[in-house]
Amino acid sequence: MWHPLRMKYGIAATTSVTPATTPQSQADYVRRMAQTAEDAGFDSVWISDRTVYPKDLAARYPDEFGLGKADPSAQNVLEAVTTLSYIAGATTRVKVGMSVLVLPFRHPVLNAKMLTTLDVLSGGRLIAGFGTGWMPEEFATMNADFDERGRVTDEHIRAFIALCQGEEYEGSITSTAGMTFFPRPLQTPYPPIWIGGNSKAAIRRAVRHGDAWHGIGQSPSEVSSTRNAIGTLCETEGRPPSEVAITLRSTLVLDREVLDETGQRKTLTGSPQQIRDDLDQYQDAGLDYLVLSIDQPTEDDTAQAAFSFAKLANL
Numbered sequence: 001m002w003h004p005l006r007m008k009y010g011i012a013a014t015t016s017v018t019p020a021t022t023p024q025s026q027a028d029y030v031r032r033m034a035q036t037a038e039d040a041g042f043d044s045v046w047i048s049d050r051t052v053y054p055k056d057l058a059a060r061y062p063d064e065f066g067l068g069k070a071d072p073s074a075q076n077v078l079e080a081v082t083t084l085s086y087i088a089g090a091t092t093r094v095k096v097g098m099s100v101l102v103l104p105f106r107h108p109v110l111n112a113k114m115l116t117t118l119d120v121l122s123g124g125r126l127i128a129g130f131g132t133g134w135m136p137e138e139f140a141t142m143n144a145d146f147d148e149r150g151r152v153t154d155e156h157i158r159a160f161i162a163l164c165q166g167e168e169y170e171g172s173i174t175s176t177a178g179m180t181f182f183p184r185p186l187q188t189p190y191p192p193i194w195i196g197g198n199s200k201a202a203i204r205r206a207v208r209h210g211d212a213w214h215g216i217g218q219s220p221s222e223v224s225s226t227r228n229a230i231g232t233l234c235e236t237e238g239r240p241p242s243e244v245a246i247t248l249r250s251t252l253v254l255d256r257e258v259l260d261e262t263g264q265r266k267t268l269t270g271s272p273q274q275i276r277d278d279l280d281q282y283q284d285a286g287l288d289y290l291v292l293s294i295d296q297p298t299e300d301d302t303a304q305a306a307f308s309f310a311k312l313a314n315l
Helices: 023-040 080-090 108-121 136-141 146-164 200-209 220-237 272-285 299-312
Strands: 008-012 044-047 095-098 126-131 193-196 212-216 245-254 289-294
Touching: 008 023, 008 299, 023 044, 023 080, 023 299, 044 080, 080 095, 080 108, 108 126, 108 146, 126 146, 136 146, 146 193, 146 200, 193 200, 200 212, 200 220, 212 220, 220 245, 220 272, 245 272, 245 299, 272 299, 289 299
Parallel strands: 008 044, 008 289, 044 095, 095 126, 126 193, 193 212, 212 245, 245 289
Antiparallel strands: none
């Protein structure tokens, strides 16, 4: 558990945001972005989690389940844990994390085995980003109960924590009574757990089970409100607020302003000075960690933007 005094930064190497069009070019992109992150001074590299994706986006992406309608490239996501193992082998320093792993799609014991193995193979560099998922069609395809996703996620996390510490776990979705588990992670008592999601339930879950809350796309003022909400919940749960880091994933568009539906500039878009000012506002709001999805037309442009951001952020 940590609570940094200065913001740290990561890069999302998710292949849905790259112009790469073939599996091999996506693999090349992931390796290049991971090595770029390490060379530029970023703290971490992140991968998203997706299994299947609806073809009929207009009918199947109601806004209340996410951030609105997405494009078909959102399906172009390599499997998260496998990809992070690849990234760990291509780097030596950066942490590797999931933003975020949808726990209801995975068996808790096998998932724990994969993640503790990744922590061992990476030399103790895993950040375990966990979430409930949000797409009903994906749940149906994975034969997972959409309505029970919160409860199942909570059990997953409790099982993960227990297994990492060499304890048996007994719950409604699995039991390890009388069983041994190997390996234990290098990080003790377990890798940092980041709970993803902007919902009130996700914030509560972060306070109860996590080392960090991991939101998406919030403005500095929204981050400030979330930090206050987490502080209040920590008081209720009897936990110091300093134990729950405030982290965010957002999109960086360097040298081009992007406007929202009201015509206002979106945060982290525009000139280097505008983005530097945004970072100051995030830090003032209490943000501890920012994971960037870099929006650029080519891989070369993406890598260059990463180095440019590292310079303006003094990495």
